[in-house]
Amino acid sequence: MKNKKIIIKNVEDYNKFIKKIKRYRFYRFTFFKCDCNKVFKDISPIIEALNIKKRKNRIEYIYDYCCSYLDNYCENKNFCEFKNNKCLNQYDNNLENGCCRGCRYQSNKGCTTSNLSCKLFYCSKVKEKHNLLTYNDLKILKLLGFRNRIIVKHDYFINRERFLKDLYMESIILYSIKTIFRFRYIKTKNN
Numbered sequence: 001m002k003n004k005k006i007i008i009k010n011v012e013d014y015n016k017f018i019k020k021i022k023r024y025r026f027y028r029f030t031f032f033k034c035d036c037n038k039v040f041k042d043i044s045p046i047i048e049a050l051n052i053k054k055r056k057n058r059i060e061y062i063y064d065y066c067c068s069y070l071d072n073y074c075e076n077k078n079f080c081e082f083k084n085n086k087c088l089n090q091y092d093n094n095l096e097n098g099c100c101r102g103c104r105y106q107s108n109k110g111c112t113t114s115n116l117s118c119k120l121f122y123c124s125k126v127k128e129k130h131n132l133l134t135y136n137d138l139k140i141l142k143l144l145g146f147r148n149r150i151i152v153k154h155d156y157f158i159n160r161e162r163f164l165k166d167l168y169m170e171s172i173i174l175y176s177i178k179t180i181f182r183f184r185y186i187k188t189k190n191n
């Protein structure tokens, strides 16, 4: 195994490194070390992910890191302004539980699983009102392949384990077929 030292002292170094991530993800026999300014907090998990050489383990690490990063950012913020189980789009109608209504993983205490696409999703009303983290803020996602980056943006209404399976398979065709059935199921539940 070769060693490669990444030195990040300023924004310019940071941007250069981020541009190279997609290439570095193929370095199977390189151990990355980092001498990094502590300001760039997302570098350390990226280096850690690069040093996980087993594909499945790396995907799982990236997935769990992103979920917990988003959870920490959203903690106690109530961006969707939930009151009595109704989000800000449901105050004037008889619907409840925001976007999660119809999903088999909803509960009175919120989501019972950890779905990365759901954690990244907000409707336009919320986007207009708040400064939200988006897909582009999670630079570590550049370590995923092109198809998996598409899947991460749209794989709603499933639990963590099934989401990870979709990422392991990395098949857009299978993912699309499953998504059609899933949205049909949600539509039926909401009617």
Ligand code: SF4
Pocket (backbone or CB within 6 Å): 079, 080, 081, 087, 088, 089, 097, 098, 099, 100, 121, 122, 123, 124, 125, 126
């Ligand atoms: S994203 Fe919008 S529609 Fe979905 S729960 Fe939040 S406020 Fe409601």
Ligand code: SF4
Pocket (backbone or CB within 6 Å): 099, 100, 103, 104, 105, 106, 107, 110, 111, 112, 113, 114, 115, 118, 119, 156, 157, 158, 159
């Ligand atoms: S999986 Fe998504 S839609 Fe289902 S309960 Fe969790 S956050 Fe809501």
